[in-house]
Amino acid sequence: MTTRLDTRFADLARAGRAGLVTYVMAGDPDRETARAILQALPGAGADVIEFGMPFTDPMADGPSIQAAGLRALGAGQTLRKTLEDIAWFRASDPTTPIVLMGYYNPIYIYGVEKFLVDAKAAGVDGLIVVDLPPEEDEELCLPALKAGLNFIRLATPTTDDKRLPKVLQNTSGFVYYVSITGITGMATPDFGQTASAVARIKKHTSLPVAVGFGVKNADHASAVARGADAVVVGSALVDQVKGSLDASGKATAGTVSAVTDLVSSISAGVRGARKAAE
């Protein structure tokens, strides 16, 4: 079975460039604005979209994404609405892959089987669920693969060569290499080490490897894109949302463009990376 993610990464490989994966939070700062951001991302240069499912207790995320989740929940976002938002997006964009990213509890409460059916129907392509390691694959990963969704696993600096095969075993779509031991939006990684980590992972898998955590601007993205199949940007975009809000925390006329401007700039960095390296 070929998924939208497979197709997109094959296209990127043919084009000889790295991809840009953008993370934004569903429902942040309100549903309508988040939908407008979602719709504008591909045009600004996003090759793959990660759509965050807000959760009250995002234990592997830093202050930016924590705050974005609380803004979204405060504005009434729910998992059901997040799936509807994706269906709405799919009506006008049949090709850009969308990966849902978040924590397990809202999915567990929604009901795993119902969630997989509804997510597939809405046009979701893959899942990243931070608190489901391979030891808990029976919960969601295996049923998701059966339902035709990719399950993207995180590999980290603590995932050594002995453990990597276990992490990669049921992974599909791409592998997400977390460039630091830490939470989102904090340290900037050593990009030299990141490149050797990607090389190490590639010895174990033919899947594309995306690198994220700590990528904040076009320069970072360009450095990562030289060695990885894709670059992931999240907290920096979520911070653009926050920076654009008015004094009462509401979206302004500049909210969507605050995000898309940074995406365009980072996209240019990603697209120019291989050329710059030649």
Place this chain on the structure above:
Amino acid sequence: MNAPAKPNSFRSGPDERGRFGIYGGRFVAETLMPLILDLEKAYADAKADPAYAAEMAGYLTHYVGRPSPLYFAERLTEHLGGAKIYLKREELNHTGSHKVNNVLGQILLARRMGKKRIIAETGAGQHGVATATLCARFGLECIVYMGAVDVARQASNVFRMKMLGATVVPVQSGAKTLKDAMNEALRDWVTNVGSTFYCIGTVAGPHPYPGMVRDFQSIIGRETREQMQEAEGRLPDSLIACVGGGSNAIGLFHPFLDDPSVEIYGVEAAGHGLTHLHAASIAGGRAGVLHGNRTYLLMDDDGQIQEGHSISAGLDYPGIGPEHSWLSDVGRVTYLSATDDEALEAFQLLSKVEGIIPALECAHALAKVKDLAPTKPKDHIMVMNLSGRGDKDVPQVAEILGTKL
């Protein structure tokens, strides 16, 4: 739903996947998994090593002050006019609660693993104080995460931790209480995973913590068995303890789980009442996944975690240890709940009739002793775990009672 089948033994969990029935497990970020597997192995090695047991026994006797007495509360028994009530005096331990039993086990394990930096989360501050104490004793760096709200309402414990050389980090996220302190400790652990040992304060979190902390706390029940043989020549008829995460309770219960004649009661915090603000995860929650394990949790219909509320900062966690969730489902332990008001009343009662000021946490258990004991015959022996002393709560209770200190 069919009731789960009763097992041959209630004491065999967790299984190799860290589960008690469907509860427990290892729901953590990949960054932590290799560490959790290391910890599981280190604990299994330690358990098999007589030197570790001997080291622990020495400190339990000479530093913690064990065994804690099993005290016949004669005046309370007379006052309530029913069951014969014994109190297991965990409040007499060094640092004033049962928390030190567990911290000792974990700190000795951290030393075996070569970890020099210890992090902990705390609600009332009791676990933080116990951790800071043992870090001082062994010269380890200690960082304690505590919700900013709890920092304000448990000021004397914050000061104690600082005196003991610990760094107390007030957590500003979420509702600024214990749940948020645990999130922040997990974030620290993900960030400093190589150097750091996370000393969890109750029987929750990813496997192996729930089983490991239970093992450390089970000394409470083992001593109770022996002491009761000596005092009465037989097993008690009932056990009762308060349940936050559930470590003092499981510590008392576990050695008795396979004795069918022993009735067992856990008491959750009902706060303002089960239909209002409370922290009774079993009475008012359902199964979900948080902080590394599946267990009963307070949440909304979308799976978003709700804040617990209790007069007692040590009980207002929106979850409960996974073994308790299982014991409730299989019907071995009965979970009751006590409101803030009931706990306050019990707090004053024990102070007046026995000269013992209990922690607000165990005042919840005492509130249900007040209900249950009068319904039992005079030859019924009931043991309540007095998990901590109330010194830390005196200022808060004075304020509620309208007394200016």
